[in-house]
Amino acid sequence: MLPLRRRPWTCRKCLQQLQSRAFETAASPTPRTPFQYPPVDTSSPKKNVDDATIRRVFDSQPFWKEFSQQRSAIAPRRAGLVQNQYLTSPEGFRVFANISLQKCQAIVAKVLEASTLEEYRAMARDLDRLSDLLCRVIDLSDFIRTIHPDPQIQEAATQAYALMFEYMNVLNTTTGLHDQLSKAAANPEVVSHWTEAEKIVAQILIKDFSNSAIHMPPAERQRFVNLSNDISQIGSEFFNGAEPAKSQVTFSANSLQGLDPMLVQKIKKWNNKAPVPTMGIVPRLVLRSVRDEEVRKDVYLATRTSSTRQVQRLEQLMMKRAELAQLSGYNSFAHMTLSDKMAKTPEAVSNFLTSLVGSNRGPVREELSQLQDLKGGPLQPWDHAYYVHKRVMEYSQSRRSRQLSIVPEFFSLGTVMQGLSRLFDRLYGVRLVPQETAPGETWHPDVRRLDVVDEAEQHIAVIYCDLFSRPSKHPNPAHFTLRCSRDISAEEIAESASIGQSAHPNDGMATAMDPQTQTLRQLPTIALVCDFQEPLTNGSGRPTLLSEQSVRTLFHEMGHAVHSVLGQTPLQSISGTRCSTDFAELPSVLMESFATAPEVLSLYARHWQTDEPLSESMMRSMALDRTAHGSIYGAVENESQILMALVDQAYHSMPVEATANGIDTTDIYHQVFSQYSSLPDPDNIRPRTSWQGFFGHLYGYGATYYSYIFDRAIANKLWQDVFLSGRASVDRAAGERYKNEVLRWGGGRNGWRCVAGVLGSENPSNKDGRLAEGGDEAMREVGRWGLGRDGMSG
Template sequence: MIGFRKVRLVLRAVSSRVHSCPRYSSSWSPLGAAFNAKPARKLNFSFTNGNAGLFEISELADFYGFYALKERAISESSKLVAEATEPGRQRKMVEIFDELSDTLCRVADLAEFIRVAHPNLNFATAAEDASVNIAGLVEKLNTNRALYKSLRHVTEQGDMFPEDDVDRHVAKLFLFDFEQSGIHLEESKRKRVVELNEEILKVGSQFMEATQQPISIKKEALPEHLRYSFNLEGDNVIVTGMYSESHNEAVREAAYKIYLHHQPFQEERLLNLLTARHELAALCGFSSYAHRATSGTLADNPETVMQFLEGLVEEVRPAAVHDLDILEQYKAKHKSQASVLQPWDVPYYTAVAKHGRHKVDHSEFAKYFPLGACMEGLNELFRSLYNVTLEHEPVEGGEVWCDEVYKLAVLHEEEGVLGYIYCDFFERIGKPQQDCHFTIRGGRQTRDGTYQLPVVVLMLNLPEPSWSTPSLLSPGMVENLFHEMGHAMHSMLGRTKYQHVTGTRCSTDFAEVPSVLMEYFATDPRVLSSFAKHYKTCEPIPEDMVTSLCASKYMFNACETQLQVFYSVLDQRLHGIHPLETSLVDLVADTQNEFYSMKHVSQTVWPLRFAHLVGYGAKYYSYLMSRAVASRIWHECFADDPFSRANGELYRRTLLAHGGGKLPMTLIEDLLKKRPTTQDFVQSLVEDVNSR
């Protein structure tokens, strides 16, 4: 592919800014005060309509502007293709390709975000049209053999202009993306690749949609005393989920067995998806889809993935069994109907045990985590680590898609503005429910020598502030905020030559490292104590509350790690063996019984509810590997001092600054001054498990 990448599943006090004064402590910095109230708009004293356009793109003062952006991208792309394929070019091939990629991404990424985020149907529709048209253009470019041959010649023979290692690495990434469309194959096989990609998109969409569908069964299938715990429609009982928080064990059991029950039509979709993926991988020269998915990643191949997962599960098994024994004891204390712990009990008694042992009451903790305090904490952390501050800027009219969006400038004391973060933090009807980070514009060196500043959006679902109370965050929300800000700062602190590898545009198992690392900061007592304070009195959070909260973070870590290993191994097996050597039900049962200490429940097929099989096919292990890398970085660089400027600068210079511009393992080796082994990563997670 040319480099069109879908959007990623990433305070200046101004006197004209006007807002009402809330009835809680005013002892906040300008940043904290801004985030403790709903955003207010800059007053417009001009005689113009004051519409700067979305993201200050003047064409987007109106939704018709998407048509102008689309046409301009098509025109500019045509010129760049001509430049790349004509013999008299005056610059490196990789520079032309990256400008072509940037031209497409600046419209496609923006349009894809507005399509899902803008509440105005006209804007959403126009954005969708632009997104579809750019995707169509990309497909057309992916069949341009002259363009492909020009790039392949450079990667094989070298460019006529001097290249460095980054140039060669990025050119190879472009070539790899290009060949995923099958352009290097004979025509019949290339057409089949196109058909398979379309099939994968269609079946994957159908599968994902079905993962969220409720299950309807006849009333008679349930005992009468259980029916009314679920939704009722006529003669049917509707089960919408796992009901993991229910105090009634029989309800949890019924929900588990019904919701995860084998569904032949959904199994057929999954098997069709796996078959199409395997054929696609084979056509492109890979022995399995897992080999295709892991190529160029931190793991690099499925054999390394399995070595990591198998080593990890053996190390954590004793501790996982111990965790489950503790949960079983809690179940016995509650005089349950059955004393033996079951899979549907684990989430429920995990919550019970955490509350019982550490008295973790999220409503009490939330009083010490007003959004403004959390933003102040992030600001001080970034100032300490990177000499960077977050400055709130008032937005112009029409600049944002919703009135409740904040804008932050990321300012380095010596380098100036590094980029912009738009914060869409509060719940609203119709808003996507998943916390996520979107790249709107990637950073890159431009032809005139200036730097194209990155622009990203962080989307969370926090409770709205009221006139008297700021948005109060649960500990989990605080962790999510830090996680997503890790993605944003990966983009902000990067200074890549090419936007194709800016920030989070790197392999999945490496892209999550900076965000997961931020979770370690979010659960460190020294960091929490530096900013957590009561929203009314500004009293710092009591030490015993911090101790309890941080201790609860690692409770049952072994059991959770083992569960994630099971998910990851099953993902690898589904994408590595074709056709499956056994039935799907038996494969799930065998894998669960081998890698997880809770035995499989007959006729339940958990993967049929696992939407990640679509978006993270053969890459679900990335969560564990990213956490292993982040753990290694934390213990070697920040565990002794989470505010270390020296290590913060080292981390930025050797890792964050490069995005995907170098191989992931090379970046980690540069930071840690040694090349970690798979066993090193296993031991990093084992250290976390043993730190309970």
């Protein structure tokens, strides 16, 4: 039931690891009394000490070893994972799940038996707590089972996850919960006493119940369940089953001139034939390097033609989704999916995307004109990668300076983390404080803990940083909220006290007393996962050095984290990144703009040995390099993402009656490309290409693939009009405005109101506050803002 909103929060950059949205809490010591929860010792460490320490914690292995062992001497007793008091052993996961389950059952009984006005008025908060109890097991266990190196812990976490997930499915069929909440929401005497947050949470939960067909008659509900199961199975097969129609294309080895000779020798057979596989890195290298256009054409077509079996899976998936939408009372799957998003309708998404095509058209023509001049003739789709690579190589040989080759020496991991802390301090008045961990608190010795504190030295969040590569660790960068923030009621504190002295109302994880309301709060606990190389231990003292792209990636993930940290709402269902899918990427994409802004670079970019700051000339060289690369391929890369979003909408906007005779996804794909692509679409070639079979995100992000570019357009606008509008980019007034209008709301405010609020009514794009209500014209307006020229990978 209640965690049905566990939609993927991860961005397309974080997407390969399609994790459900986890929600965080922070770790604090076991309380001395039910009302005393000391967050972190701030009596001696001050800003300058913390600032220096954060760099050394990530850059110096000897310092980290000494720092991380300090707690062991004074607290030899083993702590639970992320300070969860139950998770000191594999068996603790079973105890944790069972205690949480008992609390859930008590709340369910309370809701089902509610009859008085007061009981109905408490219902939104009761169900939000029920959701929190489910998520605190499901989200944390799901993370631990994928990240922990100990198989016993993995298995125990999996069992806890399965137990709670099965119970959640039972709740999905408990019609009484839906009936009671609907009854409460229909009573003016109840709703008038609800806070705005409670009203929003009630609406969300009713929508979630609706999405699980709990309101349908039994026969229709069973059909809904069957369709949902079919969609899950077929979708998983589609996501994992991408395969080309042909496994290889064979050429004469002599025709592969331009490709690395060592690679040619590796794939060449005894008869001078060279079979080129149609999946993996080799075909990409062929498209980028081989001089023979016919070879590139054959490889391009083969790598964009899916197997018949894969296309059939996709068409089955589309038909099942259309039927599910009809059963739920919607015109199409897109109408059903978008009803609670900023876009609201597929028509509005189409308005945004077609407007974006227009704003991107000029830059695309510029790029293609340059490549066409380089070729000396009409440019074909199989030419693009080749001539882009050629231009990049020419640029690299003629303009890239030696300065750029040493840029990573100014981006040690420690300096970048130090820079993030300094940036957050200047923008939002919060900073990152390294904190030694208790034995057993982390899942690996490399994990660093950062406490987030505000200007009053109040503890507001915990971030666990697992940033170094190791065997069997998933390489994709990601942000996980292990527990979200929420208010803890006096009843919950009393409930914990009745269990025993050792019971903690937040399972031992971090809490803090709100100084204004004197309410005990559950603090967000976040995990950041990356795959950087560890500092060298050969005596050189060389730390982990990051490329510019890795710096942007780390800033991106920290953008998610700061949303979780600052979006602390009274109820967990709308806390932090628990917001609309097409709004969730805004904070992370915006953070990428800060990563290499000159004023931000001046905060942190220092040479790892000499501490010399990055010079202005090097900053200019970096900016010129980004601009040059963006002008070579950025707009065409943007167009490819727009086209993919248009295809996604075309597939999912089909009503069920239009699918009665089947769906030709290949025909629809070519219709979209023929109408909107600036490069010619090879539609007249038989058999036609069917690239849609490789578009795995059609399953996980069905009807919402536009979200990332939508948020990118908004982020570009905010960067230009809020942070660069006649002020320095590191501007406290702009940071406070953005924090108060966007970040602090989590998912508790309509995204359009957030955007309108931060832009202000004086902004020409928001004249008279017209963005606040959203709608078709607002979507068109965002499309006019454009995506810039950085480009983005598919």
